[in-house]
Amino acid sequence: MKTYLTFLARCFRLSFVGDRRYYAWMFFLTVLTLLGINAYCKQLVHGLATTGMTDQVSWGFYIANFTFLVGMAAAAVMLVIPVYIYRNRELHDLVIFGELFAVAAIIMAMLFVTVDLGRPDRFHHLLLRFNFPISMLTWDVLVLNGYLLLNLHICGYLIYCAYRRRQPSKVFYIPFVFVAIAWAISIHTVTAFLYSGLGGRPFWNSAVVAPRFLASAFAAGPAFLILSLSVLARYTTYRVPEQAFLTLRNIVTIALSINMFLLGSEAFTEFYTDSAHGASARYLFLGLHGHNALVPWIWTAIGLNTVALILLFMPVSRKRSVLQAACIMLIVGIWIEKGMGMIVPAFVPSPLGEIVEYLPTWNETLVTVGIWAGGLLIYTILVRVTVPVLTGRLTYDQDFSAATGAPAELVTNHP
Amino acid sequence: MTDVRIWDGPSARPPRQEPELTRRSFLRTGAAALGGMAALAAALSPLRELASDDIPDLGQFLQKHYKEMTPTDMEAALERIRRKVEERFEVRPHLRDIKPMEGVEFVYALNLSRCIGCRKCVHACVAENNQSRSPEVQYIRVIEMPRGTLDVERGNHHYDRPTVPDPNHFYLPVQCHQCANPPCVKVCPVEATWQEPDGITVIDYDWCIGCRYCEAACPYWARRFNFARPHLPKEQLNPTMSYLSNRPREKGVMEKCHFCLHRTREGRMPACVEICPTGARKFGNVLDPHSEVSQILKTKRVFVLKEEVGTLPRFFYYFDERYPNSLDPEAVAIAHRLKAEEGDAYGLPPGPDGPRREFIAAAQPQWWNGGRA
Ligand code: SF4
Numbered sequence: 001m002k003t004y005l006t007f008l009a010r011c012f013r014l015s016f017v018g019d020r021r022y023y024a025w026m027f028f029l030t031v032l033t034l035l036g037i038n039a040y041c042k043q044l045v046h047g048l049a050t051t052g053m054t055d056q057v058s059w060g061f062y063i064a065n066f067t068f069l070v071g072m073a074a075a076a077v078m079l080v081i082p083v084y085i086y087r088n089r090e091l092h093d094l095v096i097f098g099e100l101f102a103v104a105a106i107i108m109a110m111l112f113v114t115v116d117l118g119r120p121d122r123f124h125h126l127l128l129r130f131n132f133p134i135s136m137l138t139w140d141v142l143v144l145n146g147y148l149l150l151n152l153h154i155c156g157y158l159i160y161c162a163y164r165r166r167q168p169s170k171v172f173y174i175p176f177v178f179v180a181i182a183w184a185i186s187i188h189t190v191t192a193f194l195y196s197g198l199g200g201r202p203f204w205n206s207a208v209v210a211p212r213f214l215a216s217a218f219a220a221g222p223a224f225l226i227l228s229l230s231v232l233a234r235y236t237t238y239r240v241p242e243q244a245f246l247t248l249r250n251i252v253t254i255a256l257s258i259n260m261f262l263l264g265s266e267a268f269t270e271f272y273t274d275s276a277h278g279a280s281a282r283y284l285f286l287g288l289h290g291h292n293a294l295v296p297w298i299w300t301a302i303g304l305n306t307v308a309l310i311l312l313f314m315p316v317s318r319k320r321s322v323l324q325a326a327c328i329m330l331i332v333g334i335w336i337e338k339g340m341g342m343i344v345p346a347f348v349p350s351p352l353g354e355i356v357e358y359l360p361t362w363n364e365t366l367v368t369v370g371i372w373a374g375g376l377l378i379y380t381i382l383v384r385v386t387v388p389v390l391t392g393r394l395t396y397d398q399d400f401s402a403a404t405g406a407p408a409e410l411v412t413n414h415p
Numbered sequence: 416m417t418d419v420r421i422w423d424g425p426s427a428r429p430p431r432q433e434p435e436l437t438r439r440s441f442l443r444t445g446a447a448a449l450g451g452m453a454a455l456a457a458a459l460s461p462l463r464e465l466a467s468d469d470i471p472d473l474g475q476f477l478q479k480h481y482k483e484m485t486p487t488d489m490e491a492a493l494e495r496i497r498r499k500v501e502e503r504f505e506v507r508p509h510l511r512d513i514k515p516m517e518g519v520e521f522v523y524a525l526n527l528s529r530c531i532g533c534r535k536c537v538h539a540c541v542a543e544n545n546q547s548r549s550p551e552v553q554y555i556r557v558i559e560m561p562r563g564t565l566d567v568e569r570g571n572h573h574y575d576r577p578t579v580p581d582p583n584h585f586y587l588p589v590q591c592h593q594c595a596n597p598p599c600v601k602v603c604p605v606e607a608t609w610q611e612p613d614g615i616t617v618i619d620y621d622w623c624i625g626c627r628y629c630e631a632a633c634p635y636w637a638r639r640f641n642f643a644r645p646h647l648p649k650e651q652l653n654p655t656m657s658y659l660s661n662r663p664r665e666k667g668v669m670e671k672c673h674f675c676l677h678r679t680r681e682g683r684m685p686a687c688v689e690i691c692p693t694g695a696r697k698f699g700n701v702l703d704p705h706s707e708v709s710q711i712l713k714t715k716r717v718f719v720l721k722e723e724v725g726t727l728p729r730f731f732y733y734f735d736e737r738y739p740n741s742l743d744p745e746a747v748a749i750a751h752r753l754k755a756e757e758g759d760a761y762g763l764p765p766g767p768d769g770p771r772r773e774f775i776a777a778a779q780p781q782w783w784n785g786g787r788a
Pocket residue numbers: 590591592593594597598599600616632633634635636637638671726
């Protein structure tokens with residue numbers, strides 16, 4: 001127990017130690033987080049009128065980001081599957097980074113739902129009167145919290161074992177890993193059902209929403225991991241096997257292709273049928289009666305995704321920089337497609353045919369940026385703490401300074 | 416995890432640096448912590464503007480769900496609300512919790528051949544039900560429809576003509592349809608909204624967490640959210656109110672039409688029925704075979720909106736078979752008389768504070784919008 005507390009205390013201390021770049025990055029994120037908190041306080045005072053949402057478009061940026069992040073969290077398993085099912089040992093440690101990201105993403109997703117509530121002071125009503133299993137939102141609350149706990153357990157356990165220089169005992173984490181794989185699919189499926197179960201919103205009321213969500217998540221999530229592993233490989237002593245990038249690149253390519261295919265099928269059904277049900281899709285892709293706020297968004301997304309896909313199919317994307325560029329493009333593309341492109345158009349036109357457009361306000365954007373910065377702050381700290389443990393510099397039998405004081409080259413050059 | 420590389424300990428570092436480092440880092444940490452706290456305090460500073468009644472008092476915080484309240488709990492809740500209303504509006508309200516009547520199921524029928532689009536129901540509803548006036552929350556939306564279609568996407572919500580009705584249009588008022596299979600109830604995560612035995616779907620404004628899932632689920636766009644703090648001038652308060660219907664709402668909760676249950680559960684008509692100058696609106700107990708609505712359901716060719724979504728509305732529309740190509744001439748005559756009597760005030764559009772984005776924004780300071788209305 002005492003060792004565990006020391007471990008936590010050391011992790012805490014460690015998160016405040018780093019080189020100048022680390023401080024600059026953390027300072028930057030902290031400032032953004034504080035700006036977000038400030039904006040949220042304004043929202044608390046003046047109500048959700050500080051956002052661009054209306055009775056017509058009653059969900060906006062927050063729920064869009066929530067959806068995207070649930071997908072990112074689910075995608076952590078795309079690293080787990082090759083490791084545990086195909087026994088690819090080389091990626092073993094990397095699983096931890098995926099899961100740490102899942103933890104950060106889930107926390108961000110939950111924050112996005114919380115800031116979207118009109119009465120956050122009544123959060124406890126969820127505990128007192130839980131409309132389970134009828135309301136899909138209660139399912140989402142359960143699966144998201146469950147997934148958070150699962151991931152905290154798995155990576156917490158593995159990291160602590162490394163700290164104790166112990167061989168992790170399989171019974172304590174392998175079953176959880178398999179549960180987590182199934183669970184990850186479930187969190188994104190349930191989130192999709194949140195939307196597709198609404199008969200009054202034809203744009204969402206489609207069976208392809210869940211598969212599309214999964215496909216786009218399994219493209220954007222691993223793409224994000226490629227980026228964060230590149231940062232690790234470049235700035236820390238941690239050695240990322242080249243094979244990790246290649247495996248992730250394959251996953252991203254396949255998932256993105258499936259996603260584009262599903263998007264195409266969806267668009268075909270809407271446009272070829274050309275029924276009144278297609279009004280939202282028409283609004284999204286072409287604009288409706290002169291209202292076209294979303295048109296530039298969706299075409300940017302499609303453009304980015306197409307370019308990314310072409311790059312990924314070409315051998316040049318084996319080069320790290322090209323791969324990174326493709327990843328950035330597709331993350332942005334999918335973020336738009338799933339957020340502004342999936343949540344907002346379902347509200348336009350309204351069920352009574354009224355067209356009211358939506359654009360996030362500054363305040364809403366600041367809150368959003370704040371949550372993202374806070375989430376990245378959490379992820380950075382988690383990774384910051386994990387790397388020395390995994391490289392064996394922070395263990396129970398060493399002085400704390402071993403983890404911090406050692407200049408990077410020393411460790412790298414160590415036999 | 417087994418192939419951890421071992422760093423051979425701190426001995427490689429000059430030991431003398433240790434204490435100095437600690438002192439320096441202590442100072443640095445202290446300064447950073449202080450700076451951090453100050454920045455956090457600055458970030459939180461807008462909270463000082465929270466109005467005192469925005470913060471729930473203990474009684475409200477611990478208040479149970481409507482269905483779990485004992486009569487004593489309910490009396491305490493009512494008293495708390497009365498006190499709050501009195502503080503805010505300087506009137507002692509006549510507030511009760513009115514229960515549904517046995518053997519009653521309410522149903523609405525609307526004669527589209529008689530609706531002249533004057534929007535009197537819209538405004539009577541706002542006055543009766545203590546909705547926010549700025550931004551104005553309205554439960555009823557009258558849509559001006561071109562003849563020959565029921566596709567609402569072809570309708571006009573914001574018609575503003577010198578006079579209504581326009582002979583080439585008919586008028587389609589929409590409000591909560593009190594569905595027998597209400598999707599809004601299904602999706603609510605905290606059961607803040609439910610269907611009562613008399614068919615009215617109600618909301619416990621003290622239980623709603625404001626997630627707006629029900630608003631996304633409603634196929635009739637019947638739900639309204641309090642994006643801003645409801646603003647209701649003192650002299651416009653209707654002091655006769657009930658817990659589940661027209662008591663004043665707070666910021667951040669959902670509301671909608673409740674068939675004026677504080678009236679209808681005591682045998683009166685809803686405000687919209689009462690005000691309608693042409694008698695287009697009919698309301699009553701469908702379980703009573705002699706009621707007017709029962710007769711209408713039996714003898715008229717009634718229909719519901721969006722039958723395909725399976726919500727089984729309790730709100731029926733019909734056209735009068737006697738006038739297949741026009742509005743009922745009697746209703747049109749009434750419209751002419753009203754126009755003569757009321758002049759420009761007749762048929763006012765949903766504004767000046769309609770529930771549109773511009774108005775929600777206009778009711779609030781502009782800074783978060785970057786000047787964009
Ligand atoms: S019309 Fe909308 S708000 Fe009213 S009961 Fe039906 S789904 Fe619920």
